[in-house]
Amino acid sequence: MAANTRNRRLKSAYKQHSAVDDKVGVILDVAVTTGRTNEGEMIELQVDEVGAITGIDIKVVTADAGYAYAKVYGALERRGIDALIPS
Secondary structure (H helix, E strand, O other): OEEOOOOOOEEOOEEEEEEEEOOOOEEEEEEEEEOOOOHHHOHHHHHHHHHHHHOOOOOEEEOOHHHOOHHHHHHHHHOOOEEEOOO
16 A cells, blocks of 8 residues: 555555566566565566576666665675666
């Protein structure tokens, strides 16, 4: 749930997390979560899913600034994955 800033009413909020092969533009994985789910909670799951689907070791992840957390950088680094994330 998300609150409206003007009158503080709650309304449903959702996020879509997509994994795309940026070389060919193919969507490889999509997850829909509640609005409270942090992007960083999803990235490792999606890296695992994409690896399982494609059979390819992921070497580079490109993500938007919503993923720019030390936890995300650390998780990707431990897996030997380069992170291209604007801060």
